[in-house]
Amino acid sequence: MEEDSNKRRPFVLRAALFLLSSLLSIALLGLVAMWVLLRPDSVLPEHWNPTRPLSITAPVTPVTRWQLRVASRDEAVCRDVLAQAGIGFSKMEPLVSGEHCGISQRGSLSSLIDAQVSPIETRCSTALRLAMWEHHDIQPAARQHLGSDVSQLLHIGSYNCRKMRTSRGTENAWSSHATARAFDITGVRLSDGRRLTLLKNWEGAGAEAAFMRQIWRGSCKWFRLVLGPDYNRLHADHFHLQTSGWGFCR
Ligand SMILES: [Zn+2]
Structure with a gap:
């Protein structure tokens, strides 16, 4: 022993x-x-450093998604990131409208990095994801397929105090538009004057349709739920881009 x-x-x-x-x-x-x-x-470059704030125009790295999440959650960081990039997003008081509707992180969005937007009230985090999509997907796709920049994003709004609409009618659940966590894009205007819409340019084998499909796929990187013309007839004329959701893209 x-x-x-x-x-x-x-x-x-x-x-x-x-x-x-x-x-x-x-x-x-x-x-x-x-x-x-x-x-x-x-x-370590800022866009590789998870302790640094997001820069919209910096190259996308595996750290970008983390930086985007931090900025989406923290209103002060979000506003600062937009301001650093020169994005037109003027602060407004939060909107509270009943139990289910309202806009926190509220502001009026009027311009992204290179494209204008007809002024629209939305959340900072929604504007932020739009800006990432514009800079990293829309402008490169426009130059590649159409030989022009996008000068304006065409939309039909963000905030709308309403319940979800489906092809079967109105659901009981509240729409993400009721909190401005969604944005509906109908098309783009190009610097050379052309105006492309989903209704006109989604179908076909031309450069316009290739552009539309590419920016639709690109939007899925920045938004958590994207519904377009291939999803159902309610979305024949717009992309529904939503900041909340589980990665559904159709
Ligand atoms: Zn929508």
């Missing part, structure tokens, strides 16, 4: 030493990571 416990002691000691050195290594790695992430003159 005595021999057994003598043999066990070095093992216990070795295990304890191993555990201690592992903990020290993890702590050291943590300190190095904090130093890299948090120091003001960090060598």
Whole structure:
């Protein structure tokens, strides 16, 4: 019995030493990571640094989604991110309208990065996702397929205190429009004067349809629920872009 416990002691000691050195290594790695992430003159670019705010025009990295989530939740960060990018979003007092309707993070959106928007009340987080979509998908797709920039996004509104509409009628659930967590886009105007709409340009094999399909796919990266002409007849003339949802895109 005595021999057994003598043999066990070095093992216990070795295990304890191993555990201690592992903990020290993890702590050291943590300190190095904090130093890299948090120091003001960090060598890590901002768009790779999850502790820094989102920049709309910075290249998209795996960190972008995290930065976007932080900005969507925090109104002050969201407003700052839009302002840094020169986006026209003037602050308004929150709107409360009954139990189910209203707009928090409220503002009037009038311009994105390069495209204008006819002034519309919406949430900051909705405007933010629109701006990401415009800069990273709409403008590149327009240059690629149509040889022109988009000068204006055409829409039919964001806030609307109403229940959900489906092809079977009105549902009991409240629409995401009732809190301005949605935006309906009907088309674009190009810098060369052309006006493209979903109703006119969704179908077909031409460059216009290719552009429409590409920006529809692109919108699914920035919004959590997207419904377009392929979903049902209610959406024949617009993309319904929603900031809440579970990744449905059709
Ligand atoms: Zn809608």
